Amino acid sequence: MSSRPIYLDNHATTAVDKRVLAAMLPYFTENFGNPASNSHVYGWEAEAAIKQAREILATAINATPEEIVFTSGATEANNLAIKGVAEAYFQKGQHIITAATEHKAVLDPCEYLKTLGFDITILPVQKDGLIDLTELEKALRPDTILVSVMAANNEIGVLQPLKEIGEICRHRQILFHTDAAQAIGKIPLDVRSQKIDLMSLTAHKVYGPKGIGALYVRRRNPRVQIAPQQHGGGHERGMRSGTLYTPQIVGFGKAVEIALTEQATENQRLTSLRERLWLHLSHLQGIQINGHPTQRLAGNLNISVEGVDGAALLLGLQPVAAVSSGSACTSTNTAPSHVLTALGHSEQLAYASVRFGIGRLNTEEEIDIVAKHAIATIQSLRKQATLV
Numbered sequence: 001m002s003s004r005p006i007y008l009d010n011h012a013t014t015a016v017d018k019r020v021l022a023a024m025l026p027y028f029t030e031n032f033g034n035p036a037s038n039s040h041v042y043g044w045e046a047e048a049a050i051k052q053a054r055e056i057l058a059t060a061i062n063a064t065p066e067e068i069v070f071t072s073g074a075t076e077a078n079n080l081a082i083k084g085v086a087e088a089y090f091q092k093g094q095h096i097i098t099a100a101t102e103h104k105a106v107l108d109p110c111e112y113l114k115t116l117g118f119d120i121t122i123l124p125v126q127k128d129g130l131i132d133l134t135e136l137e138k139a140l141r142p143d144t145i146l147v148s149v150m151a152a153n154n155e156i157g158v159l160q161p162l163k164e165i166g167e168i169c170r171h172r173q174i175l176f177h178t179d180a181a182q183a184i185g186k187i188p189l190d191v192r193s194q195k196i197d198l199m200s201l202t203a204h205k206v207y208g209p210k211g212i213g214a215l216y217v218r219r220r221n222p223r224v225q226i227a228p229q230q231h232g233g234g235h236e237r238g239m240r241s242g243t244l245y246t247p248q249i250v251g252f253g254k255a256v257e258i259a260l261t262e263q264a265t266e267n268q269r270l271t272s273l274r275e276r277l278w279l280h281l282s283h284l285q286g287i288q289i290n291g292h293p294t295q296r297l298a299g300n301l302n303i304s305v306e307g308v309d310g311a312a313l314l315l316g317l318q319p320v321a322a323v324s325s326g327s328a329c330t331s332t333n334t335a336p337s338h339v340l341t342a343l344g345h346s347e348q349l350a351y352a353s354v355r356f357g358i359g360r361l362n363t364e365e366e367i368d369i370v371a372k373h374a375i376a377t378i379q380s381l382r383k384q385a386t387l388v
Ligand SMILES: *Cc1c(COP(=O)(O)O)cnc(C)c1O
Pocket: 011, 012, 072, 073, 074, 075, 076, 103, 105, 150, 152, 153, 154, 179, 180, 181, 182, 201, 202, 203, 204, 205, 211, 212, 213
């Protein structure tokens, strides 16, 4: 184990917290009942466990338990929100607004809706990664039915102004969806005060298991309609059929509970680790931070490095640090990150970028090791570049 690189890719996924795993285990074996079985204790146990997790999640975002719809993750939640609203409201209008730096799980459903005749506006972002609220206002039309803007970006960690966006949308009676996959447990979220109508969540970015997520769907003021995208036994109030995955749901609840309890202290710790990493790296010339300097996730440092080849940089870092450039979800294709090009970077600079995702298990010592190695790698690549 000690020879494996230091894991600094916590925006791609996180390790399951041991406390989370312990909470999940009984629901695989002893308490394995189907939560929909209402005639015996096996079903009741599972149902009770799911009820508890649903309450934790609802409280975490200031919603009610009936407003939580479990899904397989944030990808499914985004699809359900965007396609579900499109299908339910197409007679009202067929215009949807999103932003250039969204996750593919938002952009691709929007692209798909285009093929069905919907009109999609993709807002540009400013150099710091934030959307421009006046641009948003200008983009709104009488036929706009949905605005989808993420809470926290998975590559550059930038936090969008949810409350301001929510107010603009509510004022015009346009639904507001936010992908909060990277935000849940990391920053305060409040669907009431932030005027959010739909919110996508996932467990595996917050030390919970993979394959479980949720969509918050507002039930009052206004009551949001979504057309189900998966039909069957009518689970989750008909919005998402399929037997609920009790162990994963229990783990999701536990993960969020822990993250909320530790949020303030953990954010302080992560911020100091990030500052430590940047203090080391900023001794080099020609390195810039991508995204807003302070309005960002505590554990995120995304840098662009001038004068090096992106692929060579990642290869050089690999033995010591498990990091990525761009997002894991798109790292199989060779195009530069759409998020970094949206900030106005050249392709070359977008390629020569590294995302450090610092997490719960990282230590100061690890940050020092990674920083030292990154500096040596960059210096050596730059030296080679001047020799040719
Ligand atoms: C990880 C991520 C997703 C996808 O979530 P899954 O649960 O893996 O489907 C969507 N949006 C953002 C911002 C993410 O970081």
